[in-house]
Amino acid sequence: MDKELIVQQVLNELRAQNAAKEVKEIAPKMAGSVDLNKCGMTEFVGTAMGDTIGLVIANLDESLHEILGIDKKYRSLGIIGARTGAGPHAISADEAVKASNTEVIIFETSNDTKGGGGHGNLIVFGAEEVSDARRAVEITLNSLSWAFGGVVGNEAGFLEVQYTARASHVLAKYFGAELGKAWGLINGCPASVGMLMADAAVKAADVKIVKHCSPGHNTCFTSEFTIFVTGDSGAVKQAVLAGKETAIKLLRTMGGEPEAMAKPYF
Structure with missing residues (x-):
């Protein structure tokens, strides 16, 4: 196992261990005008970037189990809903599953105009205990504070890059990752910007494309082009950064200087 992979795994584990404790402090800062003390609902967990809200259901009604096709063993659910973003939520949910006794049983994206040309999303964690569902939601909300560092944009468009040295079940199930391997x-x-990003990325490093999305393929008719890649951790990071550099140059021709939504995490 290479040194960079070990370092990235340690960082991911530290993020996960600290997330539940930190979310109570971080979520209010990211929530804007939302006052966490005024909701008054035990189902409410918190809010985060991307117009994201986190909720829990302790005992799901039997009729909802039926229509959603959820395994009856998952009597408790953790729910993430957002108007903006999908990649930050996916990698954050992946971290949550690594650190909690849960499984993501629903991951859906939508063409939400709040996100410009991008997505909104619905993520549902299944758990046997409500404490596990709540922990998964807390970790996801907290992780968004760094995952949105991979989103950069201006008034004309945006780019998104995400990277992990060790993909878990969420990224494997919904985004073509190989369990335990680097993913980007x-x-x-x-979408034209995304296509050039993809070309630059795969030319820059020895990576394998495991899935792609375009306006009419594997997506919600959003104005995006996306590839998901796997390979050696160093190669995946190199490919992702090459795509990012390409997109920034292109977005500058259409508007102001592209800015990241949070501090880049790699």
Whole structure:
């Protein structure tokens, strides 16, 4: 196992261990005008970037189990809903599953105009105990504070890059990752920018494309082009950064200087 992979795994584990404790402090800062003390609902967990809200259901009604096709053993659910973003939520949910006794049983994206040319999303964690569901939601909300560092944009469009040295079940099930291996997301909006990003990325490093999305393929008719790649951890990071550099140059031709939504985490 290479040194960079070990370092990244340790960082991911430290993020996961600290997330539940930190979310109570961080979530209010990211929530804007939302006052966490005024909700008054035990189902409410918190809010985060991307117009994201986190909720729990302690005992799901039997009729909802039926229509959603959820295994009856998952009597408790953790729910993430957002108007903006999909990649930050996916990698954050992946971290949550690593650190909690849960499984993501629903991951759906939508073409939400709040996100410009991008997505909103619905993520549902299944758990046997409500404490596990709540922990998964807390970790996800907290992780968004760094995962949105992979989103950069201006008034004309955006790019998104995500990277992990060790993909877990969420990324494997929904985004073509190989369990335990490095994985990267390379995305651009408008879709033409994303296509050039993809070409630059795969030319820059020896990576394998495991899935792609375009306006009419594997997506919600959003104005994006996306590839998901796997390979050696160093190669995946190199490919992702090459795509990012390409997109920034292109977005500058259409608007102001592209800015990251949070501090880049790699």
